Amino acid sequence: MEYFIANGEEPKAAKIATLKLEHIYYKNDAVYAKTKEALKNQPKKLEALYFLSKPSTEEIAYLVKLVVTHLSNKSKVQATLLQCFHHAIHNRYFDAKNLLMNTHISETIPKQPIQLQVIYNRTIVQIGLCAFRTGLFAECNQVLGDIYTSPKIKESLAQGSSGFYRQQQEKTLEEEIEEKRRFTPPHLQINLEHVEVVYMTTSMLLEIPNISENKFTVQRDVISRNFRKLIEQYDQKGMQFVPQTSRDKIVEAARALHKSDWTEAFKRISTINMFARLEEFQRGQLKEQLLSAFKDAALKIFVIESESQYESFSITNVCQQFDITKESLIKQVSKLIVKDTISGRIDLASNAVIFNKQSQSALSSDNRAEMDYLQSVNLEKIRQLVDSNDRCMELLVN
Numbered sequence: 001m002e003y004f005i006a007n008g009e010e011p012k013a014a015k016i017a018t019l020k021l022e023h024i025y026y027k028n029d030a031v032y033a034k035t036k037e038a039l040k041n042q043p044k045k046l047e048a049l050y051f052l053s054k055p056s057t058e059e060i061a062y063l064v065k066l067v068v069t070h071l072s073n074k075s076k077v078q079a080t081l082l083q084c085f086h087h088a089i090h091n092r093y094f095d096a097k098n099l100l101m102n103t104h105i106s107e108t109i110p111k112q113p114i115q116l117q118v119i120y121n122r123t124i125v126q127i128g129l130c131a132f133r134t135g136l137f138a139e140c141n142q143v144l145g146d147i148y149t150s151p152k153i154k155e156s157l158a159q160g161s162s163g164f165y166r167q168q169q170e171k172t173l174e175e176e177i178e179e180k181r182r183f184t185p186p187h188l189q190i191n192l193e194h195v196e197v198v199y200m201t202t203s204m205l206l207e208i209p210n211i212s213e214n215k216f217t218v219q220r221d222v223i224s225r226n227f228r229k230l231i232e233q234y235d236q237k238g239m240q241f242v243p244q245t246s247r248d249k250i251v252e253a254a255r256a257l258h259k260s261d262w263t264e265a266f267k268r269i270s271t272i273n274m275f276a277r278l279e280e281f282q283r284g285q286l287k288e289q290l291l292s293a294f295k296d297a298a299l300k301i302f303v304i305e306s307e308s309q310y311e312s313f314s315i316t317n318v319c320q321q322f323d324i325t326k327e328s329l330i331k332q333v334s335k336l337i338v339k340d341t342i343s344g345r346i347d348l349a350s351n352a353v354i355f356n357k358q359s360q361s362a363l364s365s366d367n368r369a370e371m372d373y374l375q376s377v378n379l380e381k382i383r384q385l386v387d388s389n390d391r392c393m394e395l396l397v398n
Helices: 002-006 010-024 029-038 043-048 056-070 073-089 093-102 105-111 114-133 137-148 163-168 173-181 192-213 225-235 246-258 262-270 286-307 315-322 326-338 360-397
Strands: 312-314 344-347 352-355
Touching: 002 010, 010 056, 010 073, 056 073, 073 093, 073 105, 073 114, 093 105, 093 114, 105 114, 114 137, 114 192, 137 192, 192 225, 192 246, 192 286, 225 246, 246 262, 246 286, 262 286, 286 315, 286 326, 286 352, 312 315, 315 326, 315 352, 326 344
Parallel strands: none
Antiparallel strands: 312 352, 344 352
């Protein structure tokens, strides 16, 4: 590559830079460090391996600049996406996000070849996982939402075919061969179970407090339909066994969190095998950040549920119950009061949170809203029953 640059043939050097970029963008610096550490007593094997002469971030930035300057638009998009991917696996969430937004690739990606669309989807998933590892759980759920909720997630990442669409769509032999050519090599594939655990965990932290907040609302605000569907499936089971799979443990954690039992919820989540292999959870700050998120979600549920059960509660007792500081509790309660989620006030003189007792007219208004909600639910069930009976009658008549 340096030879072509020295002779003024930058386009050829840029093509070589593209090939080099495809071979190093998915490698984490930790892999190089562990390899050198493992082979430090074997200099011959160490010399036979290839290592970058400078930090990977600088090397990839140099290669991307070369490609962007001298090659076509397709190569520019590919190089930018690979750079975003490299930022994401090194937990540089904002660098990856800003680069992707500043280049406006999301606006033109539907017009790009399928191969580039696959790289784009893989990059989006890695940015979502990066957000989780850095403690940005709401951003993680938002980024992974579109990809994970799609029934064709395997096709989107070029990691196989979904069973449902394999049965529904009949493909010719040429189409199947072309699709298999686009498959991502096994060593580059993203662990879909890992993606599911991350998405369901972040959905639980957002959806469980949302359920308590919108318990008697007619127009329910649903954050994650997949998570609610998972909970409903487990609720319909007549017998519950000891949780073994990741989904079982997430459901058990969600049930504990709904009771404001943050210790049991976090304990269930921590037993998932994925977290045992996640270095950021074992040695980094992710464990404390995830534990803090569980405390905040459980506290929010507790305060919302307490409004209908208590006249007030002691700030000191709740701080001890949730193992948080007084400032954190006041901050969380203040947010709920400002958003009009609860009606109350913080009395620092008595060191308590006092709920405003509503008048009889207001109380009847709340009951009316609850009755309207129950009425709408029953009417919908009756309508479905009538439609079902009509279809049965039509079958009998015919």
